[in-house]
Amino acid sequence: MVLVIDDQDANVRLVGQLLSRANYEVVPAMSGREGLELAVASAPDLVLLDMRMPGMTGFEVLEQLRDNPATRDIPVVFLTADNERDSLTRAFAAGAVDYITKPFVSEELLARVRTHLELKQSRDRLARVADERxxxxxxxxxxxxxxxxxxxxxxxxxxxxxxxxxxxxxxxxxxxxxxxxxxxxxxxxxxxxxxxxxxxxxxxxxxxxxxxxxxxxxxxxxxxxxxxxxxxxxxxxxxxxxxxxxxxxxxxxxxxxxxxxxxxxxxxxxxxxxxxxxxxxxxxxxxxxxxxxxxxxxxxxxxxxxxxxxxxxxxxxxxxxxxxxxxxxxxxxxxxxxxxxxxxxxxxxxxxx
The missing domain is CATH 3.30.565.10 (Histidine kinase-like ATPase, C-terminal domain)
Structure with a gap:
């Protein structure tokens, strides 16, 4: 399940359509606060998060995700029109695993989503094996x-x-x-x-x-x-x-x-x-x-x-x-x-x- 958090309805629809056609389950959220509530209620496998949003920015959403043990390990990829080096450095320091710059190429978006979902599945399997041992x-x-x-x-x-x-x-x-x-x-x-x-x-x-x-x-x-x-x-x-x-x-x-x-x-x-x-x-x-x-x-x-x-x-x-x-x-x-x-x-x- 992929949680898409973006305050722009057009962006949410576009990303949702691309991922749905690739057989991913998509959950949309139109604000940072709504996205946090959805993530806590049912933890997604991946979060695509807009960096610049009114009310609660992507950085604030990411900080709260990382502070909650239930959502701490969910991989987060920033979706942003901001490609300034300082913002990207701050994003990785805050715990983001990747970023995609808008306007994005659909093939790139799907490839990055697939890669991070596979990485999460591998981490989950290793964690289960370690726990069983x-x-x-x-x-x-x-x-x-x-x-x-x-x-x-x-x-x-x-x-x-x-x-x-x-x-x-x-x-x-x-x-x-x-x-x-x-x-x-x-x-x-x-x-x-x-x-x-x-x-x-x-x-x-x-x-x-x-x-x-x-x-x-x-x-x-x-x-x-x-x-x-x-x-x-x-x-x-x-x-x-x-x-x-x-x-x-x-x-x-x-x-x-x-x-x-x-x-x-x-x-x-x-x-x-x-x-x-x-x-x-x-x-x-x-x-x-x-x-x-x-x-x-x-x-x-x-x-x-x-x-x-x-x-x-x-x-x-x-x-x-x-x-x-x-x-x-x-x-x-x-x-x-x-x-x-x-x-x-x-x-x-x-x-x-």
Missing amino acids: QQVADIVSHDLRNYFANVLFAADMLRDPDLPVETRLRLAESIRTSADSGVLFLQAFLDQQGQQAQGTAVQPLRAGELFEHIIELLQRQAQVKQIMLRIAPASEDIRVCGHRAGTIHVLQNMVSNALKYSPAGSEVSLQATHRGPHGRLSVLDRGPGISPRDRERLFQRYVRLSPQPTQGESSTGLGLALAKQRARTMGGDLWYDDRDGGGSMFTLELPLA
């Missing part, structure tokens, strides 16, 4: 701090010379579990980054084999709480398409959370089903479940949910926010349902192979 980095650093915090806490406890042998063994096991989980988490993140950089293709994956691998990874964590990890019958027959490392570590997160919130001596089930063109890999537990209030925030970053781990475990796996993001990059999704009879059921859905 920062979000991932925040999640990674947050989860790694959890592992280190658990290790440090257990190590400090072990300094007490009067601790019973059973407590020492439990703390040592906690250190080992946290260290193992941290290494697996870091490897998962590195695998994910490598796959994204190389554009790794999805591949057929057998659900039963994935489940067996997850049980092998987390068997020690389950044994500490005397929890049985069980693969439901018929899961062997389901095959899905995904990145192997990414799928394993999403499942690892799901099972780690189930173990963390399940009571000692209970059972966590892994089952594979299909619906339409998708396979569903589910993890079911008998923990406290997720309240309706927590469900709304379940996949958000840095959200503390009401249920507490049954033995004070730290956060494990990729983190639900990163796990859901990873599922979607593979053309799937991750969600939660209440389990019949009580407990939680998290489901990773991927296309069938």
Whole structure:
């Protein structure tokens, strides 16, 4: 969308007609004040701004655009009959990205508009990529701090010379579990980054084999709480398409959370089903479940949910926010349902192979 601000009706009509014929959406404004109001109400992709206007000059409009965080980054091109060097220097110093001198050549106007719109689109894409990477980095650093915090806490406890042998063994096991989980988490993140950089293709994956691998990874964590990890019958027959490392570590997160919130001596089930063109890999537990209030925030970053781990475990796996993001990059999704009879059921859905 291009916002054209000029107090001369003929100029606004001429520029609007040229841009409309080139398939640009045009919003006209006949004064600086009107242009500011329109820009704030719905930010345009580019502003064509007359330099000399009564009431509020183009320089005053540009100054207010730059002072408002909502409009600060909108590129502004001056349309002006003034080609004096001092005015142009002032325009660039004020934040204009370009200028076009009236009377203008239509081809020049269209070329400059196209160029600055393409530049803005490129900047917006780079900003989105940077934001996504920062979000991932925040999640990674947050989860790694959890592992280190658990290790440090257990190590400090072990300094007490009067601790019973059973407590020492439990703390040592906690250190080992946290260290193992941290290494697996870091490897998962590195695998994910490598796959994204190389554009790794999805591949057929057998659900039963994935489940067996997850049980092998987390068997020690389950044994500490005397929890049985069980693969439901018929899961062997389901095959899905995904990145192997990414799928394993999403499942690892799901099972780690189930173990963390399940009571000692209970059972966590892994089952594979299909619906339409998708396979569903589910993890079911008998923990406290997720309240309706927590469900709304379940996949958000840095959200503390009401249920507490049954033995004070730290956060494990990729983190639900990163796990859901990873599922979607593979053309799937991750969600939660209440389990019949009580407990939680998290489901990773991927296309069938």
